[in-house]
Amino acid sequence: MQITNNVASFNVWRNYTGNVSSLRESMSKLSSGSRINNAGDDPSGLAMSERLRAQTRNTAAAASNVENKLNYLQTADSWMQKIQDMLGRMGELAVMANDGTKSSTDREVLQAEFSQMQEEIVRITDDAGKFNSINLFDGTTVTQQVGADGGQEFTGVAISLQSTDTTDLDGSAGTGSATWQDLVNGAGAGSGAVSIANQSDAGSAVTAVNAGIDHVSSLRADVGAELKRMNQTLDGLRSYQENITATESRIRDVDVAKETAEMSKYSILQQVGTAMLAQANQLPQGVLQLLG
Numbered sequence: 001m002q003i004t005n006n007v008a009s010f011n012v013w014r015n016y017t018g019n020v021s022s023l024r025e026s027m028s029k030l031s032s033g034s035r036i037n038n039a040g041d042d043p044s045g046l047a048m049s050e051r052l053r054a055q056t057r058n059t060a061a062a063a064s065n066v067e068n069k070l071n072y073l074q075t076a077d078s079w080m081q082k083i084q085d086m087l088g089r090m091g092e093l094a095v096m097a098n099d100g101t102k103s104s105t106d107r108e109v110l111q112a113e114f115s116q117m118q119e120e121i122v123r124i125t126d127d128a129g130k131f132n133s134i135n136l137f138d139g140t141t142v143t144q145q146v147g148a149d150g151g152q153e154f155t156g157v158a159i160s161l162q163s164t165d166t167t168d169l170d171g172s173a174g175t176g177s178a179t180w181q182d183l184v185n186g187a188g189a190g191s192g193a194v195s196i197a198n199q200s201d202a203g204s205a206v207t208a209v210n211a212g213i214d215h216v217s218s219l220r221a222d223v224g225a226e227l228k229r230m231n232q233t234l235d236g237l238r239s240y241q242e243n244i245t246a247t248e249s250r251i252r253d254v255d256v257a258k259e260t261a262e263m264s265k266y267s268i269l270q271q272v273g274t275a276m277l278a279q280a281n282q283l284p285q286g287v288l289q290l291l292g
Helices: 007-032 043-097 104-128 180-185 199-252 256-290
Strands: 143-145 153-155
Touching: 007 256, 043 104, 043 143, 043 199, 104 180, 104 199, 180 199
Parallel strands: none
Antiparallel strands: 143 153
């Protein structure tokens, strides 16, 4: 019998401290909801989890970029709808002015409204049509990151619709007699300026306005196509974010049912260990019986 070194007690104490440590780990995981609370819990799992978390954050930021672009395009389309409404009215005025039964006074009244429509289109395209201080109609292209990784960028369509645009109404370079610039700037803006001040000009104005409507419609078609694409991109980003979040959750989140069972096991072992440690500490006292 030995009293200097209580080997049995040391053995029980070693198992006891191991169980207490495991119990603490289980309690930590359950209280935090995370299976990995420090790098030592699962080094490779931690590394993978952090990469996935970065992807999740980047994807959310990219989705925000796409949502901004959708709002940008919708704003541009709304303004162009207003422009087309005004062009439609200008067409009506031109047809009304191309009427030999109307007097010069009648045409002056029609021309006054026609000019107001022209000036409003200029105001919208040159100044008022903006999104977050960015002019929508000066031909600027907007480039954005639309993915979680570097290089995943997209450059949108250019919408050139200002009063200085010399594009012919058939979409070609400004070499013809009826350009967008002539249509919106009106009488006095140049030799080719579109007006309805007299009957012959009114007849030509009908053709010019119809071509202008087609020109704006073509730009709206480009914007509409990009809207469709951006919506698809946004749906893809949200689906990707959902999937990588689920993957990261499987790696990092604690399985509550399993960990609760583990905690119960170690709690019981800790209690049993306490009792066994008390028994082991009593063993050396057997030497006193030998001393009588």
